[in-house]
Amino acid sequence: MAETQTLSKKDFKSDQEVRWCPGCGDYAILNCVQGVMATLGVPRHKLCFVSGIGCSSRFPYYMNTYGFHSIHGRACAIATGVKTANPDLSVWIVTGDGDGLSIGGNHTAHILRRNVDVKILLFNNEIYGLTKGQFSPTSPQGLKTKTSPMGSVDRPFDPVSFALGCGATFVARTIDTHQKHMEQVLLAAAHHKGAAFVEIYQNCVIFNDGAFDHVAEKSIRDDKTVDLRPGQPMVFGKNLDKGIRIEGWEPVVCSAAEAHTWRSDVHSPGPAFVMSQMDSNPALPRPIGIFRDVAASTFEAEVQRQIQKAQAAKGPGSLEKLIYSGEMWTVS
Amino acid sequence: MSQTHAPGTQAPLHQFDNVVIRFAGDSGDGMQITGNQFTHTSAVIGNDLATFPDYPAEIRAPAGTRPGVSGFQVRFSSSDIHTPGDQPDVLVAMNPAALVVNIKDLRPGGILVVNTGQFTDGDLKKANLATNPLTDGSLKGFRVIEVDINKRVTEALKGTTLSSKEVQRCKNFYTLGLMYWLYNRPLDTTIKWLEDKFAKRPELAEANKLAMHAGYNAGDIHEFFQGRYEVAPCVSMPKGTYRNIMGNDATAMGLVAGAQLAGLQPFLGSYPITPASGILEALAAYKNFGVITFQAEDEIAAICSALGSAYAGCLGITTTSGPGMALKTECMGLAVSVELPLVIVNVQRGGPSTGLPTKTEQADLFQAIFGRNGEAPIPVLAASTPSDAFECAVEACRIAVQYMTPVILLTDGYIANGAEPWRLPELRDLKPFPAQFLTQPPEAGFLPFSRNQLNARPWVKPGTPGLEHRIGGIEKAHQTGHISYDPENHEFMCKMRLQKVMGIRDSIPTPPVQGDPNGDVLVLGWGSTRGAITSAVEELRKKGRKVSQLHLRHMWPLPKGLETIFARYRAVLVPEMNLGQLWRVMRSEYPQHNFISYPKVQGQPFRTSELVDKIESLLQK
Numbered sequence: 007m008a009e010t011q012t013l014s015k016k017d018f019k020s021d022q023e024v025r026w027c028p029g030c031g032d033y034a035i036l037n038c039v040q041g042v043m044a045t046l047g048v049p050r051h052k053l054c055f056v057s058g059i060g061c062s063s064r065f066p067y068y069m070n071t072y073g074f075h076s077i078h079g080r081a082c083a084i085a086t087g088v089k090t091a092n093p094d095l096s097v098w099i100v101t102g103d104g105d106g107l108s109i110g111g112n113h114t115a116h117i118l119r120r121n122v123d124v125k126i127l128l129f130n131n132e133i134y135g136l137t138k139g140q141f142s143p144t145s146p147q148g149l150k151t152k153t154s155p156m157g158s159v160d161r162p163f164d165p166v167s168f169a170l171g172c173g174a175t176f177v178a179r180t181i182d183t184h185q186k187h188m189e190q191v192l193l194a195a196a197h198h199k200g201a202a203f204v205e206i207y208q209n210c211v212i213f214n215d216g217a218f219d220h221v222a223e224k225s226i227r228d229d230k231t232v233d234l235r236p237g238q239p240m241v242f243g244k245n246l247d248k249g250i251r252i253e254g255w256e257p258v259v260c261s262a263a264e265a266h267t268w269r270s271d272v273h274s275p276g277p278a279f280v281m282s283q284m285d286s287n288p289a290l291p292r293p294i295g296i297f298r299d300v301a302a303s304t305f306e307a308e309v310q311r312q313i314q315k316a317q318a319a320k321g322p323g324s325l326e327k328l329i330y331s332g333e334m335w336t337v338s
Numbered sequence: 339m340s341q342t343h344a345p346g347t348q349a350p351l352h353q354f355d356n357v358v359i360r361f362a363g364d365s366g367d368g369m370q371i372t373g374n375q376f377t378h379t380s381a382v383i384g385n386d387l388a389t390f391p392d393y394p395a396e397i398r399a400p401a402g403t404r405p406g407v408s409g410f411q412v413r414f415s416s417s418d419i420h421t422p423g424d425q426p427d428v429l430v431a432m433n434p435a436a437l438v439v440n441i442k443d444l445r446p447g448g449i450l451v452v453n454t455g456q457f458t459d460g461d462l463k464k465a466n467l468a469t470n471p472l473t474d475g476s477l478k479g480f481r482v483i484e485v486d487i488n489k490r491v492t493e494a495l496k497g498t499t500l501s502s503k504e505v506q507r508c509k510n511f512y513t514l515g516l517m518y519w520l521y522n523r524p525l526d527t528t529i530k531w532l533e534d535k536f537a538k539r540p541e542l543a544e545a546n547k548l549a550m551h552a553g554y555n556a557g558d559i560h561e562f563f564q565g566r567y568e569v570a571p572c573v574s575m576p577k578g579t580y581r582n583i584m585g586n587d588a589t590a591m592g593l594v595a596g597a598q599l600a601g602l603q604p605f606l607g608s609y610p611i612t613p614a615s616g617i618l619e620a621l622a623a624y625k626n627f628g629v630i631t632f633q634a635e636d637e638i639a640a641i642c643s644a645l646g647s648a649y650a651g652c653l654g655i656t657t658t659s660g661p662g663m664a665l666k667t668e669c670m671g672l673a674v675s676v677e678l679p680l681v682i683v684n685v686q687r688g689g690p691s692t693g694l695p696t697k698t699e700q701a702d703l704f705q706a707i708f709g710r711n712g713e714a715p716i717p718v719l720a721a722s723t724p725s726d727a728f729e730c731a732v733e734a735c736r737i738a739v740q741y742m743t744p745v746i747l748l749t750d751g752y753i754a755n756g757a758e759p760w761r762l763p764e765l766r767d768l769k770p771f772p773a774q775f776l777t778q779p780p781e782a783g784f785l786p787f788s789r790n791q792l793n794a795r796p797w798v799k800p801g802t803p804g805l806e807h808r809i810g811g812i813e814k815a816h817q818t819g820h821i822s823y824d825p826e827n828h829e830f831m832c833k834m835r836l837q838k839v840m841g842i843r844d845s846i847p848t849p850p851v852q853g854d855p856n857g858d859v860l861v862l863g864w865g866s867t868r869g870a871i872t873s874a875v876e877e878l879r880k881k882g883r884k885v886s887q888l889h890l891r892h893m894w895p896l897p898k899g900l901e902t903i904f905a906r907y908r909a910v911l912v913p914e915m916n917l918g919q920l921w922r923v924m925r926s927e928y929p930q931h932n933f934i935s936y937p938k939v940q941g942q943p944f945r946t947s948e949l950v951d952k953i954e955s956l957l958q959k
Contacts, residue, residue, distance in 0.1 A: 072800035075810030083639035087646025116635040316625035323627030
């Protein structure tokens with residue numbers, strides 16, 4: 007009963023009741039992902055969603071595809087096994103700032119380094135939600151939470167800088183409330199052959215409401231963000247009259263006419279890294295969009311290639327070849 | 339055979355039933371290679387044998403010091419043997435540290451071969467020796483053979499292009515040649531090994547061959563020894579085809595065989611750790627068998643990737659040692675909860691924590707049976723010898739696949755690095771247990787947590803149309819697998835998972851008793867203590883003692899019928915390399931029987947003599 011390619015968003019809704027807090031940014035992401043899935047031309051049975059633990063990690067239960075809700079921080083490790091075992095599957099990882107950058111930071115680093123062909127959606131709400139409001143590795147310094155009553159002293163990770171530092175071949179950022187943008191970014195991630203890392207600003211209405219309002223709130227968003235579109239000038243503003251250019255290794259605001267063209271495909275991750283550090287300068291718009299998109303061979307393809315090479319050289323193995331080998335002697 | 343004899347000299351040949359040699363030197367002296375080569379040659383000429391490599395955790399402790407001493411003991415025999423022997427008949431000591439660390443074990447009257455070229459004042463000082471044992475009279479009672487191996491090797495390799503440092507690295511092959519002469523062994527197996535090993539550096543192969551020939555010829559020329567010894571091939575070994583096998587290699591082969599018998603592609607997720615790395619290394623060389631090896635970033639990723647592969651339809655495997663097991667624990671619980679097949683191999687070493695990384699121990703039995711949060715039953719197997727690791731690995735795969743469960747296989751450092759002749763199984767005796775994947779929705783509808791007659795749930799590969807479903811570590815509703823917090827359902831599922839694992843008892847045999855079916859003492863063992871127990875029991879039975887042996891392979895669930903066996907003996911002695919873990923399990927499972935613990939945690943295997951003494955003391959009570 008192979009599926010035809012004409013799927014709609016509702017085909018990806020599972021029979022499970024969605025149980026996120028009313029108003030949670032996760033709803034918007036789920037809605038967008040289900041819509042994007044319907045356009046990929048990949049049948050439902052070839053899609054597999056893997057998650058760890060956290061609010062975001064309930065995601066697979068709501069997708070009418072294959073899904074594995076695993077243990078805290080380990081989605082990337084489990085997904086590496088899934089994709090390497092069956093490269094034919096389209097594997098999506100759903101994780102959060104705690105799951106993917108704190109308890110599971112090691113696995114996130116290594117799956118990106120290896121370039122396993124998976125899509126990683128990191129829902130960043132700068133807080134621990136499921137454990138009810140402790141600071142996370144992306145919380146800004148000074149954030150007052152239950153475990154940081156005088157303000158967090160931790161310096162935060164920037165997820166995009168982290169991914170670039172790990173050698174990721176695709177890195178992007180989008181916003182839960184910006185459906186059209188998210189759709190474009192997710193499509194680009196889906197079409198990237200290799201590990202794709204997408205940070206999604208996601209609002210936690212209960213424990214960190216409005217964490218991204220200073221850049222992502224709809225009325226100011228156009229002036230406070232710049233969308234990095236490969237091959238396009240870096241322009242922003244309600245009237246698209248402002249731009250970003252690089253002067254003396256620093257991004258500066260200029261007129262739209264003077265804006266530099268963004269390139270996500272250069273060999274060095276350096277320019278993307280420079281852009282990712284704009285976050286720390288409140289005078290600059292927050293970059294979203296596609297930071298990096300370069301081609302590289304994937305881990306699972308190389309693994310398969312070696313197996314084929316060994317089989318071509320030695321012939322496929324059999325029980326007899328396995329056991330009756332080496333120096334033998336007979337007792338009669 | 340390319341055996342060389344110096345003209346005119348023919349030393350007399352003495353026959354021996356079995357001999358124990360220990361090669362001891364600095365960790366850089368190549369003693370493990372020397373021992374393995376001697377073992378391999380002895381295997382090929384048909385001796386029964388057992389080995390015990392004993393090496394330090396440091397790759398190169400300061401040269402010449404006591405902590406840097408590496409040893410390899412091999413026992414070769416013309417009759418059946420079960421252990422590498424309690425005391426060496428021959429000790430080869432390449433330096434003073436090797437001498438002083440090992441001399442206490444040498445049999446009185448035994449042969450001590452000493453490399454005098456490494457006995458300068460400086461060498462003695464490094465070994466922390468105030469006087470020279472060669473001259474201070476402390477070696478009285480041994481037959482000391484002094485050979486300046488440093489000098490002999492330099493002479494033998496004069497004219498080669500090797501640097502003097504490279505020349506000295508051939509010392510171990512001189513020693514090997516000398517031992518080959520003494521025990522009348524052919525050189526060709528080692529010559530072939532050298533040619534393969536140094537295929538890209540033929541000058542090194544040549545130099546080592548020269549050194550070995552020089553050592554061999556020295557036996558004739560220099561008349562170090564009063565005669566030569568011969569240990570005839572072992573004719574009492576069962577008929578069949580044999581090869582020499584080390585435990586880690588046997589485990590790797592068993593895992594590949596298990597995957598083939600299940601019709602699955604094996605996926606190993608592993609992180610290097612002593613003494614388990616050998617399995618990962620061996621499996622990495624089996625790519626033509628379709629084996630995927632994934633050297634993960636850590637122990638957790640190793641098991642998680644293996645579980646991910648199992649979800650995708652591979653035979654998931656992870657291999658480690660104790661500290662790595664601790665890290666994998668959470669994922670083992672997930673494997674129990676999602677009910678996917680997974681084989682977890684723990685090559686036990688001395689613990690706790692880093693413990694004794696290169697030494698052997700059996701102290702992870704509790705961890706294997708009980709060491710998880712929640713009610714998380716996992717079947718546990720234990721291999722008892724290097725070749726038994728093959729059968730146990732196959733059995734672990736069978737249980738994992740048939741019962742949709744993680745399985746723990748315990749081996750240990752002694753098995754992993756030890757070697758013995760392996761009678762190769764007939765291929766027809768390896769019964770397939772093909773994995774059954776659900777590929778179509780059943781007529782009544784698809785239920786991911788429905789169960790078959792073994793209580794196993796259906797295995798569905800992602801990629802199968804029409805069977806899309808979600809699994810996870812949150813408690814699942816019976817049959818549907820949906821998230822469920824229902825109290826009764828949770829209790830039902832806990833009991834169901836336990837019932838499934840306990841049901842494995844129906845598929846495993848009651849282990850056979852060796853010796854009389856009843857008597858005074860039954861020695862109950864598990865794992866690598868088998869050889870020492872067998873030797874001790876055989877020795878006592880020859881003296882007419884009423885002693886028998888029972889050895890467990892299935893540690894959990896325990897096989898049926900044990901209680902009726904225990905009832906036939908006055909006492910059940912439980913020797914193990916821990917502080918009484920199986921003993922405690924036995925007392926809890928069979929409280930009506932008289933179990934006596936005999937623990938040893940020294941990082942060293944039991945000696946036969948220790949067990950004989952212990953059993954004798956029980957018999958006298």
